[in-house]
Amino acid sequence: LRQQAPSAVLVCDEIYQGLQYGQSPQTALALQADNLVVINSFSKYFGMTGWRLGWAVAPEWLVEPMERLAQNLFLAAPTLAQHAALAAFGEENRAILEQRRQVFEQRRDFLHRALGELGLGVGTPPDGAFYIYADIGDHTDDSLSFAAELLEQMAVAITPGADFGEYGAGRHVRFAYTTDLPGLERGVERLRTFLRAGAG
Structure with missing residues (x-):
């Protein structure tokens, strides 16, 4: 991809990460590429459908443009949803x-x-x-x-x-x-x- 389109950004949707069967979970982050954005959500693996809460992992050079875009699309996740997301990461939930x-x-x-x-x-x-x-x-x-x-x-x-x-x-x-x-x-x-x- 880098050779064919040097300025391309690869966006990987890993919303089902953790819901794999018979294999270890894989992530595109293993590529360690500086043109890679991985998006994920609490909806599927964590069973928080409807909370409309997720995250992105992006290279440093994309963080500011992504923040500007996010600020124009929404302000912030509700406080309750943020607390629920933190609890979802808790060790007891694994x-x-x-x-x-x-x-x-x-x-x-x-x-x-x-x-x-x-x-x-x-x-x-x-x-x-x-x-x-x-x-x-x-x-x-x-x-x-x-x-x-x-x-x-x-x-x-x-x-x-x-x-x-x-x-x-x-x-x-x-x-x-x-x-x-x-x-x-x-x-x-x-x-x-x-x-x-x-x-x-």
């Missing part, structure tokens, strides 16, 4: 966060296997986050209608691929494994019924 990561991994394993057994294309299990992007092309090429019908008929919410761009969007949907295992089991059974009825 065991809780690791336990939660393991629960996500168990849910991932269950849902990946179950979707594959239903004939949906799921490829290899995701290495991180808490979503599975599945190919529903054997049933439809309209992910938006598929998701809407599944919600209306079976009360199962998924996200149509159309929300993530154009390439293959109509034949893909995203499943989240953010609910508990019994909820996932119920959802899979409802999806099985939906598919058997020829939906899509």
Whole structure:
């Protein structure tokens, strides 16, 4: 990148850092590059969705321009959110966060296997986050209608691929494994019924 675009800045979104499975957490900061900005958030790993609080790691030469930009976009995070963020970094929370990561991994394993057994294309299990992007092309090429019908008929919410761009969007949907295992089991059974009825 540096050779092709000497003035380019590489911005890495590491919002799911810590939610990796079967591997040590990786960070772009290991590159130690002076054109690298890493952004992160308390939303995913720390489970603080809605607090709208995050941070950036940037080279010294970018700090002042980033501060000016931030001052024009917002003033400061609320005091309560700042205290909650400090508490999230507490050592006593590490065991809780690791336990939660393991629960996500168990849910991932269950849902990946179950979707594959239903004939949906799921490829290899995701290495991180808490979503599975599945190919529903054997049933439809309209992910938006598929998701809407599944919600209306079976009360199962998924996200149509159309929300993530154009390439293959109509034949893909995203499943989240953010609910508990019994909820996932119920959802899979409802999806099985939906598919058997020829939906899509």
